[in-house]
Amino acid sequence: MEERLDLIRIEALSALEPVDDEKSLENWQVKYLGRSSQLMEIFKALGTLSKEEKPIVGRTANQVKVALEAASGEKENLINQRRIDQVLEGEKIDVTLPGRRTISGSIHPTTQTLREIYRVFGDMGFQIYRSREVETDEFNFQLLNFPPHHPARDMQDTFFITSKQDRGDDPLLLRTHTSPGQIHAMLEHTKKYPEDPPPIRIILPGMCYRYEQITSRSEIQFNQVEGLAVGKGITFGDLKGTLSNFARRMFGQEAKTRFRASHFPFTEPSAEMDVGCFLCGGDGCSVCKGAGWLEILGCGMVHPTVLENGGFDPEVYSGFAFGMGPERITMMRHHIEDIRYFWANDLRFLDQF
Amino acid sequence: MKVPISWLKEYVEITLPIEELAYKLTLAGLEVEEIRYVGLPQPGEKQQATKISGFSWNPEEIVIGEVREVMPHPDADRLVLCRLDDGKQEHTVLTGAPNLFPYLEKGELDPPLKVAYAREGATIIDAYNESKDMALTTLKRKKIRGVDSYSMACSERELGISEEHEGIILLDQDAPTGQALAEYMGDAVLDIAITPNIARAASILGVAREVAAITGGKLILPSLEPVMEGNPIKGRVSIEIKDPELNPRFVLGLIENVEKKSSPYWVQRRLKLAGIRPIDCVVDATNYTMLEIGEPLHAFDYDVLLERAGGKPPRIITRRAKSGETLTTLDDVERKLDDFTVLVTDQSGPLSLAGVMGGADSEVGEKTKNVLLEGASWNYVNIRRTVSAQGLPSEAAYRFERGVHPAIASQGVQRCLEWMRKWTGGVVAQGLVDEYPLPPFETRVKLTPGDIERWLGISLSAVEIGELLKKLDFEVTIKKDELVVGTPPHRLDIGEGMVGKADLMEEIARVYGYDRIPETNLADELPLQAGNRALELEDKIRDKLAGIGLQEIVTYRITSPEAELRVFPPDQSSPELDYLELANPISSDKTVMRRSMLASLLEIVEKNRRNRERIALFEIGSEFFPNGENKHPVEEKLKLAIALTGVRTHLSWQCADRELMDFYDLKGLIEELLADLHLGNVSYTPDTATSFHPGKCARIEKDGKYLGIMGEIHPKVKGNYKLAEAPLTAAILDMETLLNEVDDLFEVESIPAQPPVLEDLALVVDDDVPAQTVQLLIVQTGGKTLAEVKLFDVYRGKQLGEGKKSLAYSLVYQHPEKTLTDKEVASIRGSIVKRLEKELGAQLRSW
Structure with a gap:
């Protein structure tokens, strides 16, 4: 069981690597963290395990989930930052144009x-x-x-x-x-x-x-x-x-x-x-x-x-x-x-x- | 006062370089405005703070030459050739100088003529260059009408002595041939500004005394003992002084058998350097002596006086002019005399305008043989009145109106007689006739070292103080710690008592050196710090208005009634305005003190119209009104004036508000300003004023007190100025009322803890109901709970009906302690609507 979990983690993380947009991240999340993902299946099956196995597998499964979520969050952050960078590229202004001045006079x-x-x-x-x-x-x-x-x-x-x-x-x-x-x-x-x-x-x-x-x-x-x-x-x-x-x-x-x-x-x-x-x-x-x-x-x-x-x-x-x-x-x-x-x-x- | 240094050196030892001397004189109050070099070498680059001009003569190039023979030019009638020796060799020099023609073809001249000779290659002033002052030229070899020319005998202009260029300089016989001219008569002229307190320095001797005191150089007094070998003057003329207050002293001397010829060249040169034109040796002697020792002198033709007296000894009488009396002065102007004018007369009538100018009848002329010489002393106030009444300034009057000590009168006559004897060959009659009825009061000022310390901040001993004063010829006696100081007999400027002390302290400080008095900080008690509230308020207004887009201006307060009439519509009859008029205006557009700041401002708007599309100006200044009833005959009212015209904002690449400014822009500015001054309860009431549009003018009041007026300028008034189409608005506010109404202390409300309730209210009222009335009613009815009322829309349209308008307000309800319920708000709104309906017939607008 534990080896399986380890495999899931390795597979998921390597599948996350090439992800570089919101859409594929969403797909990855469904595949590895979604309701019907292998990981979730394991959680669902926890009840069937023996008293001794249950806490050990449960903890390991949880560790894998936390790790995957963190990696996903990190990826999401990365994608967001990159999207902002892309937007900024199109927002360049001519800083040499004159500013908007308020009207003021002066003292003699x-x-x-x-x-x-x-x-x-x-x-x-x-x-x-x-x-x-x-x-x-x-x-x-x-x-x-x-x-x-x-x-x-x-x-x-x-x-x-x-x-x-x-x-x-x-x-x-x-x-x-x-x-x-x-x-x-x-x-x-x-x-x-x-x-x-x-x-x-x-x-x-x-x-x-x-x-x-x-x-x-x-x-x-x-x-x-x-x-x-x-x-x-x-x-x-x-x-x-x-x-x-x-x-x-x-x-x-x-x-x-x-x-x-x-x-x-x-x-x-x-x-x-x-x-x-x-x-x-x-x-x-x-x-x-x-x-x-x-x-x-x-x-x-x-x-x-x-x-x-x-x-x-x-x-x-x-x-x-x-x-x-x-x-x-x-x-x-x-x-x-x-x-x-x-x-x-x-x-x-x-x-x- | 122009002082040739060569002349000055006759009376005082000078070892300092000229520039250093000039600097010291300047620090001591004899400001040297310029040093003009006339021959002497000029200093190098680094000089000490005095303007320098003039021309230096190269000692190798410009020397004394002697002309031995004057010969005709073979080919030109207007030129001659001179055989000239420059101390080294003979030259043939070409010249057209008319003053050599009398010597033409006279053979070998004995004695030869002494001239200023510029050798080949010499640099002199180009006398023919009219475009540039003192343009220089270098003498080069060339052929003129077939004769070789490479050098010249110079005129005064060519050497920078004077503008004279008619002939060449003919030096005195004793000039040593071959000597460098700069060494023989090189000079430098100090141009000293004489302030009224040092009138005693309006002479070479006077300046020499100052130089001696300041530099420690030895003073050399001129001899005052003329050789008198003629018949005694006694019994040949007499003097009668009618009013000694006006004429404290009158001295006469006599010289007979004078020959009127030119003065020696050195005399002429000095007179020219000092700014006086030489005439002949008699007139020159009077001028020379005046410059030398400071006594203006007047020469009469003695024989004319004898004749007027019928051959008897003339009696000279000084008196005031009689009513209607006239005198033709020697400038050939017949002068009507005032009753204060003092005259020198004889029994047949006036001879001269005392101390100012001689009369034409008794003037010395071509045929004069015997000269009666007057040296006198006159009341300076009276001389001044005469000079300004007659419009007749003169060198003599310049000195007399500043005060000449009577002691100098006899010295002047003695000195001048000696010069006349030397230059005219005349014989001086023995003795003088001297009437001296009113010697000046001899001041004795008591002074202590404590006085000096208290006034100047330096401690000096009585002996040290005495030494400083003695340098200026004061008589000093020291008793214990007190000095008693007597004034030397050439000064009239030392007073008595405390004034005398101050007069002496100035002298002590000058001789001690202003620069040696140490700088200290005020140590006395700090006075009460009162501030100046009016000025502080003005400055606050200035800062505010400049901050919100207005330019401060300052205009002329002297104007003309015509300029001010422009603020009235032309079809109105001109008002009769009482102006403060200048008795002596400088030009026809500046004749009175202004009554209208508005006129000043509109002129400036007009002036700037072509250069600016937005003009927003303000000025804080005075209006002036004659004020017959009050104590002071003039009332000066401080006003704030604002004028506004053109577009609202400047052109910009982004959308800018390019609409024209109108009444409400001006009103907004005023509201901003008054809000900044925390001036509440200000009302704007429709008003009419001559210069304003009848429908766009408001009176500004605070609690019913008049603050000012504002509005659009009447189109007819605007038509008086060259201005663009845009509306022109202006306001005039009274600064004194503002100052009285502004309270520096104002209360600030706490920030409410509960959220406010916001609501809009639109009302339909008759068009002629002023918005201010509606707003006031809302505020009054809303009471404390209604925290804010803002008008945000004014609308007129068909659906409202003819003569109606809708006013939409944004209301903010706020209770300091609790949250308001809908019911409470509805109740307040209800009473507002009810009251407006009742008082103004207002209807809630249905949307």
Whole structure:
């Protein structure tokens, strides 16, 4: 009996070998594991066996059945995998065809640069303060230490607003810089804290206007970002450190800075900060015009008169201020040749950001 | 300020290479914008951050030659031949220079003429190349009209000195024949940008002082003692100053028997390099002295003044102009004078516009023999007002309007008299007439090392600080730990008290070196971190809108009423709008501040129409309104504007939605945005607004508060723009209201444990019933259990009857705690249907 079972197993397994499709597997299953297969006949005949033979044959028969079923399962699996492979062969697509894109727009390049500037100074504790664009001469100039007829006014050609009543030496104008916000912010602050005011650290962004011919290098409307820090013991060294940190965040960890003496009526000492050209590494290129340095911002210690106009005692408080043009920075970073692109809003330009 | 280095070196020792000097000056606030080489050798490849231009003279090729004889050309009337010695041998040089013709056929010249001689093979500037600035050419041997030519005597243009090309350079007699020209007069010109605070450096001497302070080079002051051998000036002219505030000092000197001829060549060359045209030795002396020590001077014809005074000693009076007074200035313009204009006059009337320009009548001319020389000091504010009122900038006014110390007035006159004596052969009258009613306040600033540490962040001893200040000629006395600092008598820029301290600290930092001040981080207390909610909301809106397919734009806020009128239908009478007007517009299309963001946006849509088939834009910006009643006369309103037109999606190889966008695309975007801001209870009510289609316009409100308006642009308005057929929709939202209504805190519901019951409901209502009304009633009646209501079909058709529409809703019923039974759902549905039937006459649609 046992030899027979062994023969069945050998025969069945060798018959399974050439099977390679579902149909012949089904036939094999009927032949070797089906109701009327030899193996099943043996199971059916178990009852006729002696008490001693019965368990031995039964166990062996079962082992053969398990073995055949396993082999069948394995074969079935194999056939299935092969069928999938065959299907896949016919399912090849052209992966070079464009994908289905959702429609999205983009943020204006100036806004993007402004946000980077906010983030860098935000990390250093500077809060954003905004103020109006139509200003008075008093706030745009006089309180910032530009008296009427001061020669430094030549550096900021101004659009004036016609006024119905005579405003004398205090005409309305379009702010030429965001600096009037410094005065507003300081006055609000010192009004709120008349005694021993706590420090201020703010960033003042916004649109400014200058009376200029519109060319590829100059615009009548441009953004400016100013910064102001006022407190006890703020030094020119702090100004240098803070702005060099900014330069490294904005232009890369390798960015070098250089501070040159300059003049702004509302700061003293005043400086211009240049950054080693991040495009040519200082060797000279078309963007830095061969100089190896790029003018990035103007800065300085807040002039005592301005501190006083803001309600701070300059004998106790000190501070620094700086101002930069986000459009100019964007132009340098992306090799933009024409500042007029910014407000022309040609989608062929804006799409690229 | 153009500074020839040869001139600068007369007043300060310079050992540094020019580029290094330029770099140091730049760091110290005298920004060298350009170095123009005029003869001296230029540096090699590696230079230090200064723009370089110009032309260097090869010392072998370009030398001083002497012309010994000028002979006619055998075959050309307009050319001559020169017998020229270049220090090595004689050459025959061909030239057409008109300034040699006077010497033609005069035989051996004694003394010979000294010229700039370019030898055979020399490289010079091609003076005839008009297309390129400073194109170079090399001298080659060729025959001109039968005469061999291989070298030349150069003009200034050929050597890059000036544009002058009428004649050749005739050098001064002392020029050594055979010496390399570069060695004799090679130069380099520093072009320095003078900021208002260093107006004192608007002279060669002024720059020399800075160079001395910065580099440690020795300062060499010019002699101020003219040789005075004439009759004393005293009693021959007098001065009366009416208003010392406007004219703190007035000095006069006199030189007689001047001969008006050309200045020496070296003077002319320096003036040209500094940007001033030489005239004659009298005028040149005033300009030369102004450039040299910073005092603008004015020369009067003394005999004209004598004549005007009827032969008596003239009395010079400085005063404000009288009403209606006029003066013809030496540019031959008759000028109407303001009551603030200060004049130099005599008893017969105005002579000159003080500090700005001379008058034509008393000008020095061809016949002038005796020159009265004025050096004065004027109130800089007043000069500035005069310059802008008269539109008359001048070299003199440039300096006076920035402030010239009155002490320099007499120095200028003395120095100039000496130059005039040397160059004109005149005799200087002894003494000066000097009225000095208002010397400047002498500031004494007290300063301590603590101040320096507090402001600059460096610790220096009082002595060290004193040393730094002394480099700039400040008078310093140190008492214990306090410095008392007096301002040198050529500066007006140091204030008093704390301002004076800051002024000095800038000087200390400059001389110490900005680059030597160590960088530190802010160490003071971190201020209150308040954030900026408005900006954060704007940025959230920007991100959302860009994410759902809109492009952010930023437009001009200066526009014109005409441009803004385009958002009104042309058949409507133009509205009378009150604009903020620019008093000095730059062009006729930019005259006022905008009132309408819509106009800005539509212009940009129009501009892009040819390049894009889908245009979806937004801007967050201000509108400006005159505001008579409030405290500030201007109101700036921040708005969000959106415009949409063209196809819904871009062309694609797969099926794309190529339908045109309409009202509902815009509304969808707004709904998305407001949902993102968690702004509930928003309603859209039919509305009319001038620029919008009367049937496709809605007012957006939140709890009854006006948020904005949206709709399709009125076809008549659209007709004002060049635009494609596609509908154009737009919305304007008020940012301030949005900011007030958005609540950053919103509640989130728990996820229900029980499954929802889903059901559709189709209703037939009159066509004019707004969908929003139906939906509101369903939501209200459904109560809390009705979790979601979505309109999924709008249908109009014959079987519904005229004037009817069917609205089909998908409803989701959901109880937070239990599973709803069919009975409970049926009951809610029943009350919804009943209410709609009662209030709107709605019928359940039979399928």
